[in-house]
Amino acid sequence: MSDKIKNYYTSFEDSCSSDDCSCTDLPPVAEVEKTSGFTRRSFLKTAGFSFGALFVACTQAPVKKAIPFLIQPEEILPGKAIWYASTSNACEAGCAVHVKNRDGRPIKLEGNPEHPLNQGGLCSQCQASLIELYDSKRILHPLLNGEKSDWQTVDNKIIEKLKNSDKEIVLLTNTVSSPSSENIIGKFKRKYKNISHVQMDEYSYSAILDAHEKNYGKRFIPKYQFDKADLIVSIDADFLGTWISPIQFTKDFQKNRKLDSKNISKLIHIESHMSLTGAKADERIVLSPSEIIKFTKELDKGIQGELTENKYASKIANLLKHNKGKSLVVSGINDVRVQLLVNRINKKLGNINKTLNHKEVSKQYAGSDKDVKVFIEKINNGKIEGVIIAGVNPVYSLPNGKELSKKIKLLKLSVSITDNHNETSECCKIVAPDRHYLESWNDNEIVLGLLSMTQPVLQPFGKNRSLRMSINSWLGKSGNERDLIRNYWRGIFTSKVKTTQTFTRFWNNLVHDGFVKIKPISLKLNAFNDNRPQININKPKGLEYILYRTPQLAFGQHAENPWLQELPDPITKITWDNYVSISPEISKKYKLEKGDVIKIKSGNNTVQLPVFLQPGQQKNTISIALGYGRQGTERFHEIGPNWLEKKPTVEKGIPVGKSVSHFISENINFTGNITSIIKTGKTWNLAMTQTFDSLINPINTSPAIMPKRPFVQETTFKSYKKDPTSGKHHGHPVTTMWKDDHKYKGHHWGMALDISACTGCSSCVVSCQVENNVPVVGKDEVLRKRDMHWLRLDRYYSGKGENVDVSFQAMMCQHCDNAPCEPVCPVLATVHSTEGLNEQIYNRCVGTRFCANNCPYKVRRFNWFEYAREDVMENMVLNPDVTVRSRGVMEKCSMCIQRIQEARFEAKKNGKSIQDGDIQLACQQSCPADAIVFGDLNDPKSKISKLVNSGRHYKVLEELNVRPTVGYLTQVRNREEDSNKGNHHG
């Protein structure tokens, strides 16, 4: 971890009793002059100012009353943030977080840099899950038949039903990775004999688990170690975007992509639609879903030394054989046969326990399709009397959700444990409100041998209760959650934890650090049981479809999150909708254009969605995102500024996008065949934040001199090794008469963005939005090109047809030393700081927008309206260190100046100067690829200075002599020069 100055508190209850209570850490009150001699001059100055201030104070300024605490809480200091270590339960990946609390409110989440899994990175979903805490539409009281009730009544009712049941009662949960929860569920099952526990994952990884069970006798997901693999072959596993634990994988993946090392890993990705992993791949092979399965079969043949006709398969098999023990083959296809093949391949290549860890296996996903299938069968046959559903939304996410909802309604006992109204809770008689993870305790063993702690950072908003506590009540016990977990660990402390310390110390460490290593249980795997599946795939006649998850909405778990809905899809740049991605071939064949609504039929399933032409899409495959059409997203009818020509984001009572869960096959396979495509004649507006995809000019307006705009500069690893400056565009040198007209004597802040590392995950975009109080504006405003994100992730395509390359370029204020925005402002509302920052003074801005017009990067954002949040409670998430801008004012990236100031005060307080790495910008901190580096350009030892002087560094639009302090590092792909992409440039 960087030597960042933070105070990691343990918890509310523990903080002041623990050893490292930092209550004495006083915030810097003001910057103290180093030389404190009080001269005659300074006396006169002070006296003058005081008199001046007196007169000024006597004039206006309305009186605002700040009422002090009656009893000052010991640890809360106004203006000082308190950080708590915790673990996110926003998704099953369970990334470790630091929660920033101000005045008792969590206002920002950051990845825990010391945690071995996410290593400081955090995804957009987790960043955004913060606002769900302040959602006024959350369920905060138990509901009985839809009416507000209380726990006493509800509990009595449930216990009575549990006691008097004669048929099975199913407890359907998401993967339980909490040992204490597992324990209490065991107790629950023992007390009520009819209870059975079924785990399901909304997006199923069951095939991987089942394949491992067949091969090794145990259901588990190995720990994939992308950092140890030199050759990664990913068969439709979007591990950088959505698959299993993308932040952890991105961090690991980047470790073996350090360009200063001799070799970097090579990523070959096989897929049908464009994913983030495909965008990052060194080689991307485009195949339809059925061809992918065939390909896997051929690859297996090639690895086992048999003959294969498939040229890709034989080529990749040879490459893999050259990298025995240093390669990794993964597949995201939820088909046991494919996973068995993948296991065979990895076994044959000797990757086990080298790149595939079978000891510290993942416990993130344990759901079983088979169990779910049995459950559905039982419920259909009337063998089930009741269900208790927690953490999952099967009515939405299962293909036969509609029938399931009818069956659930007929049950005697139906309990939904959820914090939001969803499709499942609507058909349950009892809703037992769950807690947000920021207001509850939880212990998570995400990976065997690694215990992560979730702790509450504020008092719960309502009378809600976690699954654990609900079960505890139904067991007839009482107590608080912390004690429950603490006592559980005290009980197994000696057996599970290999340590010499006392339990109190262990617990305090656990809560303080957020995680602790414990003794893993040995899995006791069987020897590899080879199991070659029979695969006979007939080539489908028509088109195939694939259902995928987007990195922002996943399977709709966070669909009610306005930040995520407005976060543009990293690939398509579309917000507020899902759509059918089609290839240009399909568009030609069916005469479809962007926005045409089509009706897709597959068997008895239909859906109507607008089409979108996706470069890189397999020519016979269409793809549709899961996670849309969620109930509850109707609320976004209200979102956005209200005015004469406003069009609502969604029509009244209509959710955002359409659900395609019913297209999931019965075997929980996310692909299938299309029966027909019908053009409906209707059109739909897709709100995109970026409408031009290419750095090549539109054909009819393309001047001969500029075939391509050199904003993304690209090379191959081989060429880079020969010449670090390779691939760089050599434009005209900038000649200027005033080279050193501005000297920055102290610091000179700068930033470098590594295009090669950036995976486009968009975590930085949300992180910036949370940190800087950037508003959500709604679909209509995005359509009008008035999105407000300070940091936008430009995505460019190069190449043609299926073989396109994708480059991401994070674009924000470039803080030009010769900023064109500064001289044009008539009222001096945008000025340059002595440290090279371009500063925007909101209260001086009159809003002429001249600065935005004159910005070559178009990174300035204007407050067209007063952007009030439609949910007033959500205002609690605002960062008090950042002004909320009123309408008519320009705004833009400030390089998190509040963070720079905080670090400055902290350094001054400690009597030091700011060290490299003391300041972490919001975007930089969240980046799982470590693609963003910020620091002092004047410090020759700083990381940024080294990068600037490395051969890869270039600036966008350098020839304009605006002298940006934000630079980019060339895109380096690990591929042969003469690859088939054909996008070379000089």
Added chain:
Amino acid sequence: MDNVVNSIRDPQIFGNKSLTDVTEDVCNVMDRKPKKLWWIGIILSLSALLLGIVAVSYQIATGIGVWGLNKTVGWAFDITNFVFWVGIGHAGTLISAILFLFRQKWRTSINRSAEAMTIFAVICAGIFPIIHMGRPWFGFWALPYPNFRGPLWVNFRSPLAWDVFAISTYLIISATFWYIGMIPDFATVRDRAKNKMKKFIFGILSVGWNGSFKVWHRYEALYGILAGLATPLVVSVHTVVSFDFATSAIPGWHTTTFPPYFVAGAVFSGFAMVLSLMIIARKTLGLEEYITINHIENMTKVIIVTGGIVTLSYATEFFIAWYSGNGYEQFVFLNRALGPFSWAYWIMVGCNLITPQFFWFRKIRRNVLLVFILTIFVNIGMWFERFVIIVTSLHRDFLPSAWSTYSPTLVEISTLIGSFGLFFTLFLLFIKFFPMIAIGEVKSVLNYRGRGGK
């Protein structure tokens, strides 16, 4: 017939007018009840003005978001209208100041209304920089005045701050010039007035004018000085306005030819507007003998010249884009002609290049209806010129990821209509309540035939 009659030139004023005739003809317009046509005009103008007031009030109350602008196109109708109206004003100053200094006697019958047009156009123009601000209630921050904020001054490097000086100077000088020029005529009106109220008002306005030799002498001297002061403004104001674009970094704006190009364009559009107005005014007020066909012809000749300069500028821009070897610049101009806003570009080219060519023909120059139609086209073309410069340069500049498009909202269109409403309302009130022809000056260019009374 002992009076000297110039047989080579046409008389400046037709109809063999005597001095009394001139006074009567001009003042009668003010005394008579207005014609039906005037009423229709004022009702239409006031409706348009009202629409504009509603639109602007709504915009100020709600936010600039009610316009069609976006993160890439930060200016469109607002600054287009601003530059358009400033440009319109230029003809008035040119006629009243430069033509005065060049002793172009034919200017006398049109200079008063041309000057009035200047002032009204500058008023219309001046509204836009204020309402286009996100927070117009802080518009006064653009003025340098002593304050308690530091003191915090305006940014003297910003062309928008220069605009503030240019436009306010222009308004003050033009209004002064216009008012001083009207004093003798106010005295005439005062002397003829039967209504006490009218006598009182014009008495104040004419500041004790007694028509003595001394007063006339001083008046002529002052008028000459003011003409001298106003003359550089014809060039400077639009030069400063062009700096809004020329000093920027955006291809399509960043052009050193903008100052002369803009000035020529301003005179071009201004003369077209003067012509349109005069043709309406002479028809509706029956002043064909004062604003003669010769006036119209003279003004069309100015249009040919300035139209030529404008055409040359268009060509220069394309040439320099090619010659500079700057790919961004080349793209911007190709995109102008062939991109999504090519329709606007070709309207501009059609109206500004082709229309003036008709004026090479004497028959067309002397056909009032055709001249009227053609000048309307010039006005449309010049509005689109500014629209093309502003919107097409902005909507696709450097980074394709930020490229966007623009379409106006109803509020913007209403604001444009409202500005025309304001302009015509003011102009119609002017021709009703003020002497729209400079009586004193016209008398000096009368045919000597009628001298000495009836």
